[in-house]
Amino acid sequence: MAEPSPRREPAPVRHLARITDITLAVLTLVFFVAVALATGVRGPWQDTIQLGLLLGALLLVRRRWPMTVLLLSVGGIFVYHLTGHWSPSGWIWPAAVAYFTAATTPRVRWVPAIGLAQLVYSAVDARWILDKNPTRYLVHVAGEGLLLAILIAAGLTYAAAMRWRKQLRETDHRAHAAEERLRVSHEVHDVIAHTLAVVGVQLNVAADALEEDPPAAAAALRLAKDVRNRAMTDLRTLITTLRDDSSDTAPQADLASLDTLIADARTAGLEVTLDEHGDRAAVPAITAIAIYRVVQESLANTLKHAGASKAEVTIGYQPRSITVEITDNGRGVPGGAEVTEGHGLAGMRERVSALGGALTAGPVPDGGFAVRADIPVAGSTA
Incomplete structure (x- = not known):
């Protein structure tokens, strides 16, 4: 057999x-x-x-x-x-x-x-025992049968426990894979949203200046091309991550790329100021990626929806937590209506929540819109 x-x-x-x-x-x-x-x-x-x-x-x-x-x-x-x-x-x-x-x-x-x-x-x-001692014969046969039943039951229980453990491991693996793919989807959204916002502004500038100021149109197109190339690099990294089923779903963008992100927004016509307090280098990698993505998505929303001319990015690096705040002078939410969360805000909130932090977003009293994220530093104690 x-x-x-x-x-x-x-x-x-x-x-x-x-x-x-x-x-x-x-x-x-x-x-x-x-x-x-x-x-x-x-x-x-x-x-x-x-x-x-x-x-x-x-x-x-x-x-x-x-x-x-x-x-x-x-x-x-x-x-x-x-x-x-x-x-x-x-x-x-x-x-x-x-x-x-x-x-x-x-x-x-x-x-x-x-x-x-x-x-x-x-x-x-053992039938010869039956003639001499029926009780002994009964104990002999019943005992053997009971032992057999116990052994089979124990084997079935053990096999069921092993199958349950295997299913639990598979379930954990599928949940982990789904979580990683959800995180990658947030990365893809952030990259595409920022790229389309900046490229869209530069294309409008190039279209308006094409006849009257060809050098300005050419500069706008070059910037759009550069932003597009950086986005393609990020997307290739993410696609490779999905194919390889790797746990490292973050593209190269982190706090080192923050200055480039601000420069892109400024070139797109948004007057952006960056105010940082504390040591940027001490921020853990996963937290740095979250900070970058919050700033990126907030500025992309400002460029696309707010009609703002100015934006302020303030980041405070404390030993136990990091505060990120982005405010603009745009239209905000008309008529005091509630903020409708799209994929961008929802993705930022999920990203920050996954690190144990909290994110708020809404209009400010003097006009405009503000996004604030409070993110604890991994390994710190409250």
């Missing part, structure tokens, strides 16, 4: 399994011979030790061929008893480990059938 090859486990797991199998093999030999001697066997070297060695040796390959090991173990016990070597040590328990192991396999339905056949023959073989 062929057995499927098991999936290769890590080396520490394989070593532990090998030690376990050797221990079970030794215990099977020792206990079988000890019980046989205790129950009246006088010549253990004739066949008792040989059967114990067979049962123990088979356990060394029980994981690779569990059903084969069970059949050979039961066959060895049959041969032992049929050749006149009676031992009250029983029929089922010498093959207990083999029954348990076979019960953990997909072919578990064959295990009760094999055990039942062994029990029936055991009951028939």
